[in-house]
Amino acid sequence: MPRLMGSALTAETGLIGRFRTLLGDDAVIVTAAEMEGFVEDFRGRYRGAALCVVHPSSTEQVAAVVRACAAQGVPMLAQGGNTSLCGGAVPAADGTPPVIISLARMRRIRRIDAANGSMEVEAGCVLETVQNAAAEVGRLYPVSLGAEGSCQIGGTLSTNAGGTSVLRYGNTRENVLGLEVVMADGTIWNGLRALRKDNTGIDLKQLFIGAEGTLGIVTAATLKLHPLPTHHALAWFAPTDPQAARQVLGLFQANCGARLTAFELMNARQLQLVVEHVTDRRQPLEGAHDWHVLVELADTQGAADMEAALQTTLEQAVEAGLVEDAIVASSDRQRAALWDIRHSVTEANKKAGVGLTTDCAVPVSAVPAFIEQATQAVRALDPQIDVVIVGHMGDGNIHFIPMYPFDVWRALADATATGAAMRRGVNDAAHALGGTFSAEHGIGQTGLPEMAHYKSGAELSIMRAVKAALDPRNLMNPGRLIPDPLH
Ligand SMILES: Cc1cc2nc3c(=O)[nH]c(=O)nc-3n(C[C@H](O)[C@H](O)[C@H](O)COP(=O)(O)OP(=O)(O)OC[C@H]3O[C@@H](n4cnc5c(N)ncnc54)[C@H](O)[C@@H]3O)c2cc1C
Structure with a gap:
């Protein structure tokens, strides 16, 4: 952790004393050991130093902490569950160590x-x-x-x-x-x-x-x-390819209307990683299939009618040659087991290697082209690269993940540059199709260079104007989201 010298040290020490008075001793963490879980992200990719971690229990306490930091010109970093996938919730490796304001005690x-x-x-x-x-x-x-x-x-x-x-x-x-x-x-x-x-x-x-x-x-x-929907109907099926998956999505939208709640796509490699790395996860379908979709309908009534709509739509899709195989969950247990596969992808990928997670969205109609063009872009950089794909196809949001085994990643001459080039290739593919590089995870630290690259000068100026109006000294979570905020 960077050391604080001279008058800064006195001021910082005074600030910690102020926090103890405001919040109580047990709400102020200062030792490196206790701060460990707050200064590094859960995948161990981003790490920085913090002045301390504080745990306010009320809105008034948060306000008092913010006033104390503002009075000393000390930056602040709000932290929730620290599950950010883009280094958003931990301090940057450089810059002034912030006070981490954890909201964990405000849970009423x-x-x-x-x-x-x-x-x-x-x-x-x-x-x-x-x-x-x-x-x-x-x-x-x-x-x-x-x-x-x-x-x-x-x-x-x-x-x-x-x-x-x-x-x-x-x-x-x-x-x-x-x-x-x-x-x-x-x-x-x-x-x-x-x-x-x-x-x-x-x-x-x-x-x-x-x-x-x-x-x-x-x-x-x-x-x-x-x-609250009380009835659910869920199927797992293997579309022939992403284009077929898009067509099946259209069939579900036409046949099931507002009951369609989820339409999640993954490639065979993603499913294989889940089965290999997460306990109790099994291949849902017999045989090998390149692509998989979890589709779910939900309603407050009409269970039989909804199940019939699910079956009929899948039958239409099979008849049209769009689907190779499918199963329909026959119990709540089976439904939960299929959702467990979907919800295990981050855990599996973390264990499998270094996944360069991207978070692009394109128009739903352009998802197949995006997958094809992003694959070409990363294979042009490395013909051997493992491509893992999972995403919310119904929203056009695909996490396209070039994946490196740990030892290969460690042996790269310049892993940071390789990672940036891979991500840029994927993001360029989305951009060319009218898409975005950040659909849902946020910008954090990972996306900061992409903001500067893809956002227009006009958009960045508006963001900077808002930032300057609300946080003119750039004390709130500096070093992320807006490039050069005081520009
Ligand atoms: C297994 C897994 C699956 C995920 N799946 C998805 C997914 O499907 N969709 C998706 O969108 N994301 C997903 N994420 C990413 C992540 O969970 C979300 O971004 C989540 O919203 C972050 O919440 P958090 O409380 O952990 O925030 P943190 O990670 O603690 O913080 C995220 C950002 O919000 C800021 N922040 C936190 N709390 C506050 C506050 N009270 N006031 C102001 N700023 C604050 C932080 O400073 C930081 O910039 C996934 C992550 C994991 C680990």
């Missing part, structure tokens, strides 16, 4: 209004806890992703997380009614309205959603709830 569900379809929760609530609390009153909070057992509402909001049910319910942005935010000067903005319609000026909450903690710290949110 403040109120649920089932009749209004809303719930107010603190930012540190784990996503799964929120889903379960909504389900207990017969409602659905639809945002769902592999890290839901550890990521927090504040983190999902700040990255505008997507996941597996965007196809039906939209991403996080579309499931938030109100926000409470501590601004860079310590002001508390209470925008916790539970309204589905509110046209009173600029929709301020949207500024903070997806801002990755660069404009303020989210301390609470009013979330939008939906009717």
